[in-house]
Amino acid sequence: MSDYQRLREWAAGLFRGEKLTLRPVEDADIEMLCDWWDHPDITLFNEGNIVRRRREENAEMFRQWAANKDDSGFGYAAEADGQLVGQVSVHSIKAPAMIGKLGMVVGPEFQDRGYGTDILEVALRLAFTEYACRKVELIVFGFSDRGIHTYEKVGFQVEGRRRGSVMHAGKWYDDVSMGIMAEEYFARRPRPF
Ligand SMILES: CC(C)(COP(=O)(O)OP(=O)(O)OC[C@H]1O[C@@H](n2cnc3c(N)ncnc32)[C@H](O)[C@@H]1OP(=O)(O)O)[C@@H](O)C(=O)NCCC(=O)NCCS
Numbered sequence: 135m136s137d138y139q140r141l142r143e144w145a146a147g148l149f150r151g152e153k154l155t156l157r158p159v160e161d162a163d164i165e166m167l168c169d170w171w172d173h174p175d176i177t178l179f180n181e182g183n184i185v186r187r188r189r190e191e192n193a194e195m196f197r198q199w200a201a202n203k204d205d206s207g208f209g210y211a212a213e214a215d216g217q218l219v220g221q222v223s224v225h226s227i228k229a230p231a232m233i234g235k236l237g238m239v240v241g242p243e244f245q246d247r248g249y250g251t252d253i254l255e256v257a258l259r260l261a262f263t264e265y266a267c268r269k270v271e272l273i274v275f276g277f278s279d280r281g282i283h284t285y286e287k288v289g290f291q292v293e294g295r296r297r298g299s300v301m302h303a304g305k306w307y308d309d310v311s312m313g314i315m316a317e318e319y320f321a322r323r324p325r326p327f
Pocket residue numbers: 175176179180238239240241244245246247248249250251252272273274275278279280281283284287
């Protein structure tokens with residue numbers, strides 16, 4: 135098969151996971167994303183402080199994450215069976231380091247169904263095979279057992295802990311840096327062709 139044929143197949147499947155597809159965030163998604171962001175199960179794990187912001191501020195944040203205006207990263211909605219189930223972005227990729235920073239959310243009612251794992255697989259594929267990332271990294275709070283487990287499952291490693299960085303219920307918690315290098319990604323997944 136020629137590269138012409140292989141690349142056409144590759145492009146056709148690039149945004150597809152096992153259970154979902156990544157697609158642009160549309161205006162119609164913003165209300166749902168704002169609802170999620172205001173949900174305690176999301177805010178607790180994504181913001182240092184449990185904060186409730188004006189809806190328009192959260193809407194603007196999602197619009198910015200999904201703008202895809204240049205080559206420094208991407209932001210997409212995840213759709214399964216016609217429903218919005220999550221959002222992911224990999225941003226701040228720049229030479230010479232070529233390190234992408236990953237942020238994601240799975241809607242509260244869609245968690246623990248394998249969507250997060252699937253979103254990560256598609257986002258890492260994009261980051262390492264289309265955006266030339268050398269590494270993808272993220273920060274997760276030390277109490278986020280499910281997040282840490284999910285990131286380790288797809289190949290992220292714990293790289294460090296920033297002690298006592300976030301307070302909840304009067305107690306300090308660490309945040310945890312995790313990363314996956316391109317060679318670690320490709321060691322676990324075959325090169326496309
Ligand atoms: C963390 C998150 C992205 C994971 O997505 P998800 O769709 O729920 O994840 P999946 O269903 O693909 O996988 C969840 C894994 O965590 C495991 N898990 C669930 N609860 C757990 C817990 N309390 N402790 C450890 N592992 C747990 C599941 O068993 C599953 O692992 P397995 O496939 O090995 O059985 C998603 O739950 C989320 O957005 N949570 C709220 C916000 C958040 O935590 N964000 C992280 C910010 S960095």
